[in-house]
Amino acid sequence: MSEPSARVLLIGYGNPGRGDDGLGPALAEAMEKLGLAGVTVDSNYQLVVEDAEAVAHYPVVVFADADAGGPEPFSFRTIKPQAGLGFTSHHLDPRTVLAMAQELFGAEPEGYLLGIRGYQFDPLQESLSPGARSNLEGAVNFFQTWWRQRSCLTSAGGSEFAARSGKEET
Amino acid sequence: MIERTLGIPSDEKETKVASQNPLKRIALEPVTRIEGHAKVTLLVDDEGHVRQARMHVVEFRGFERFVQGRPYWEMPVLVQRLCGICPVSHHLAAAKAVDRIVGGENLSSTAEKMRRLMHYGQTFQSHALHFFHLVSPDLLFGFDADPAIRNVIGVAKKYPDLAVQGVMMRKYGQEIIKATAGKKIHGTGAIPGGINKNLSIEERDVFLRDIDQMLDWAQSALKIAKDYTTEHLKQLASFGSFPSNHLSLVRKDGALDLYHGNLCAVDAEGNKIFDQVDYSSYLDYFAEEVRPWSYMKFPFIKSLGPEKGWYRVGPLARLNTCKFIDTPIAEKERKEFMKLGKGKPVNVTMAYHWARMVELVHAAEKIKELLHDPDLQGENLVVKGKRRSEGIGLVEAPRGTLFHHYRVNDDDQVVMANLIVSTTHNNEPMNRAVQKVAEEYLDGKEITEGLLNHLEVAIRAYDPCLSCATHALGQMPLLVELYDLEGNLLDRKARGE
Numbered sequence: 023m024s025e026p027s028a029r030v031l032l033i034g035y036g037n038p039g040r041g042d043d044g045l046g047p048a049l050a051e052a053m054e055k056l057g058l059a060g061v062t063v064d065s066n067y068q069l070v071v072e073d074a075e076a077v078a079h080y081p082v083v084v085f086a087d088a089d090a091g092g093p094e095p096f097s098f099r100t101i102k103p104q105a106g107l108g109f110t111s112h113h114l115d116p117r118t119v120l121a122m123a124q125e126l127f128g129a130e131p132e133g134y135l136l137g138i139r140g141y142q143f144d145p146l147q148e149s150l151s152p153g154a155r156s157n158l159e160g161a162v163n164f165f166q167t168w169w170r171q172r173s174c175l176t177s178a179g180g181s182e183f184a185a186r187s188g189k190e191e192t
Numbered sequence: 193m194i195e196r197t198l199g200i201p202s203d204e205k206e207t208k209v210a211s212q213n214p215l216k217r218i219a220l221e222p223v224t225r226i227e228g229h230a231k232v233t234l235l236v237d238d239e240g241h242v243r244q245a246r247m248h249v250v251e252f253r254g255f256e257r258f259v260q261g262r263p264y265w266e267m268p269v270l271v272q273r274l275c276g277i278c279p280v281s282h283h284l285a286a287a288k289a290v291d292r293i294v295g296g297e298n299l300s301s302t303a304e305k306m307r308r309l310m311h312y313g314q315t316f317q318s319h320a321l322h323f324f325h326l327v328s329p330d331l332l333f334g335f336d337a338d339p340a341i342r343n344v345i346g347v348a349k350k351y352p353d354l355a356v357q358g359v360m361m362r363k364y365g366q367e368i369i370k371a372t373a374g375k376k377i378h379g380t381g382a383i384p385g386g387i388n389k390n391l392s393i394e395e396r397d398v399f400l401r402d403i404d405q406m407l408d409w410a411q412s413a414l415k416i417a418k419d420y421t422t423e424h425l426k427q428l429a430s431f432g433s434f435p436s437n438h439l440s441l442v443r444k445d446g447a448l449d450l451y452h453g454n455l456c457a458v459d460a461e462g463n464k465i466f467d468q469v470d471y472s473s474y475l476d477y478f479a480e481e482v483r484p485w486s487y488m489k490f491p492f493i494k495s496l497g498p499e500k501g502w503y504r505v506g507p508l509a510r511l512n513t514c515k516f517i518d519t520p521i522a523e524k525e526r527k528e529f530m531k532l533g534k535g536k537p538v539n540v541t542m543a544y545h546w547a548r549m550v551e552l553v554h555a556a557e558k559i560k561e562l563l564h565d566p567d568l569q570g571e572n573l574v575v576k577g578k579r580r581s582e583g584i585g586l587v588e589a590p591r592g593t594l595f596h597h598y599r600v601n602d603d604d605q606v607v608m609a610n611l612i613v614s615t616t617h618n619n620e621p622m623n624r625a626v627q628k629v630a631e632e633y634l635d636g637k638e639i640t641e642g643l644l645n646h647l648e649v650a651i652r653a654y655d656p657c658l659s660c661a662t663h664a665l666g667q668m669p670l671l672v673e674l675y676d677l678e679g680n681l682l683d684r685k686a687r688g689e
Contacts, residue, residue: 039273071325071344072363105345114325118344125348126356 028173031080031131032165033064033073036088041147042140042154045088045161049138052162060173069114074122078129082172084165085116088154089137095157098164101133136161230656232647232672234630234639236682242634243677245627248486249615249656256609264293264583264600265384267609271596272378274613278657280314280369280379281589284451285596287382288585292472293600295577296385302570303386308451309562310372310381311587315450316406316555317365318590319507319548322655323413324358327545331420335649336642354416357409364399364406368559371395386574393569400563407521407556414525414549421532421546428542432625432650435460435539437493437502438509439617441588444468446515448526448554450588456513457493457503462536465493471586474595478612490619491612502620505592506654507547512537517550519557525550541625544653589614591655615657625650639672639685647672 034050036043050065064076069085077083089097103121116135123129138161142151150158235244259270267286272279284307291297299307325344332351333342340346348355371391373379381387421428437460441453455474457465469477480489481498492501503509511530517523529550532538538547562568584597592614599608629650633643648670674683 037273070362071321071359072366075359075363103345105340105343121345122348122355122359125345126352126359 028060028082029062029080030060030082030084030169030172031062031064031077032084032086033066033069033077034086035066035068037067039148041142041144041149042151043088043143044148044150045138045140045154045158046086048150048158049086049136049161049165052158053165056162056166058166058169061169069116069119071114071119071122073114073119074126077119077131077133078123078127080131082134083120083131084134084136085119086136086138086161087116088140088143090140090143092137092139094139095160096136096138096164098134098136098168101135103130103133136165230651230670232626232630232651232670234634234672234674235677236634236637236674237677240634240636242627242630245623245630246485247623247626247651249488249619249622256611259598259606259609261605261607263604264290264598264606265604267596267598267606268382268384269378269380271611274611278314278318278589278591280310280373281587281594282596283373283379283382284311285585285587285589285594286598287384288452288587289583289596289598290384291585292583293580293598294384295579296575298575298577299386300570300572300575301567302390303573303575304451305562305565305567306372306387306390307382309391309559309568310369310379311451312555312558312562313365313368313372315365315590316410316552316559317362317369319552319555320358320361320365320410320413322590323417323545323549323552324355324362326652326655328354328358328413328416330649330652331416331545335645339641339645354412357412361406361409361413364402368399371399383574385576388573390570390573391568396563396568399559403556403560403563407553407560410549410552410556411521414546414553417546417549418525418528421540421543425532425540429540430628431646432541432629432653433539434541434621434624434628436504436621436624437465437496437500438512438537439493439503439505440510440513440593441471441586442468442514443518448510448514448517448522448551450510450551450555452587455586455593458513458537460537460539462512462533465496471595472584474584474586474597480612486619488616488619491617492620503617504621505614505617506544506590507551508538508541508544509592510588511547511550517554519554519561522550522554522557525553541621541650541653591615591657592617613657615654618654618656622651622654622656625653634674637674637676637682639674639683644672644685 032050032053034046036046038044038047047065050063053061054063101117101120103124104117105121116133120133123131139157140154231248233246234242237243255274259267262270267290268283271282271286274282328347329342329344332347369379373381381389437457439455439457441449442456443449443453455469455471456467459465466477477494478491479494480491482489490498490502492498493503494501511526517526529546530538532540532543582599587594594614595612597610598606601607626647629646633646671686673681676682
């Protein structure tokens with residue numbers, strides 16, 4: 023089977039052992055099950071430096087994370103590469119991952135951040151809150167629609183699909 | 193102050209004791225705690241002198257109760273929830289504890305070497321990540337450099353080869369974890385009494401192909417840390433530094449051993465506090481102090497008491513406690529490192545980075561040594577013996593000594609768990625480092641960029657583990673707050689806001 027012309031890497035990250043912090047991995051799991059053409063799914067507790075090497079292989083990357091205070095049910099916005107100074111090795115900003123991909127591997131994938139609103143970030147809570155679960159469902163549906171439209175446009179050589187509700191970060 | 197005996201899970205109410213401190217208390221009720229952050233609070237008097245500095249790190253509280261009632265064999269997988277950066281440490285510490293419960297602590301050589309390969313792979317990737325991502329910007333650009341430049345992208349622009357090496361070293365270590373633990377996160381390789389797979393010849397050959405390159409790169413990173421420390425020793429000698437005790441596991445012959453050994457502690461002069469202590473008796477040697485302002489406890493060596501018994505763990509402590517390193521390049525480097533202490537332990541906080549890089553080289557050497565060992569292709573993977581109702585497992589995690597202790601009932605359910613993580617051991621030292629830096633760099637009653645930078649640099653030396661906390665969008669990893677003696681907030685800054 024030939025490789026789809028449109029490809030995206032979806033990285034869902036967060037700690038599933040901290041309640042709604044697991045929204046990112048939950049989205050990744052849902053998309054993995056759906057098996058959309060052209061979608062490669064990865065999941066981790068947090069972003070790490072080698073993600074820069076991974077994203078460098080894709081024209082488009084979507085970072086999915088829980089959002090503790092953002093709009094409901096989710097937000098979706100473009101993000102640009104940006105340097106950041108880490109405080110610990112346990113936290114890496116998605117914009118820094120893009121900047122590293124650019125600087126280290128000469129890659130400039132389009133970057134998007136899907137922030138799914140969560141409400142309960144309790145330790146040792148392995149399940150999502152009802153509100154987060156509902157928001158996750160909306161995010162899953164949105165991602166499918168977005169990607170299908172996006173990949174159709176890409177295949178047809180169309181213009182870029184506008185990001186929903188997203189204001190572009192600078 | 194409440195002192196409690198280790199091994200008895202604390203009641204959260206214990207932390208709500210009245211403060212004995214005569215100074216105005218800083219507001220830190222549970223509701224004000226910020227998940228996902230380290231928080232530094234500084235208390236200044238009218239003259240702008242620091243009267244109190246405290247660092248608060250969120251701990252994965254409640255885990256010890258969470259695992260109660262779960263079957264013991266789940267522990268090596270379940271505890272990996274604790275940290276996404278070093279899950280292998282928890283995986284192996286729990287596995288070692290569970291080994292004792294199934295009477296399988298005398299592992300087959302294949303099982304032990306597979307676990308060691310997993311552990312050194314983890315140490316390699318963790319140390320490389322810490323150095324490249326966090327430390328190299330400080331060392332290459334200086335503490336006072338503009339944060340807009342002093343970051344991992346700044347390194348990538350100015351030192352692209354080094355930056356790529358950092359990423360590839362991290363990746364190499366992660367691939368070793370995947371090959372030994374089954375996957376990069378939530379691995380299942382270590383099981384009660386052994387391991388569930390060996391290393392195939394094909395897997396081995398993939399790693400052998402690149403190991404010499406990894407060793408070369410590790411030595412380059414070590415050189416950066418060493419050169420920086422020696423060239424800036426005058427500045428670094430006092431930066432966030434203080435005399436302290438040091439604790440780690442050491443092998444029976446005194447060698448550095450990150451996977452297994454006995455406990456050794458030395459004081460600031462190098463005198464042995466204890467040596468070759470079987471870690472199964474750790475309850476006889478350690479206690480914890482609970483302070484009203486922090487959920488994170490303060491462990492100390494019982495015989496010295498809480499005032500004098502606190503200690504450091506991690507790379508600096510390990511080089512101070514071991515007699516030698518059993519790999520040639522790292523041993524040569526250790527000897528050079530120890531000259532810093534002029535015959536005594538090295539107490540320079542910033543020397544953590546140099547020590548960490550000596551261990552990076554050691555990890556690469558050990559990986560190479562193990563890859564050439566045919567025992568990794570052995571078939572004897574699991575041993576069992578007489579069942580016990582209790583198990584204690586320790587490893588030297590990248591950030592320091594990690595304790596796991598479980599008791600189980602006849603139905604194989606965990607009835608007691610006690611975990612002491614590296615960041616908890618380093619709680620008092622991190623607080624002391626913050627106090628020293630604040631005293632030196634606080635100017636007036638506002639938090640300057642300079643103060644923030646230097647606080648970050650001092651804390652980074654220990655690389656406290658925050659992975660137990662959440663990382664949701666909108667949460668900043670470091671907050672610094674400044675209060676007057678009346679408890680009024682004077683200034684507040686967050687890195688990344």
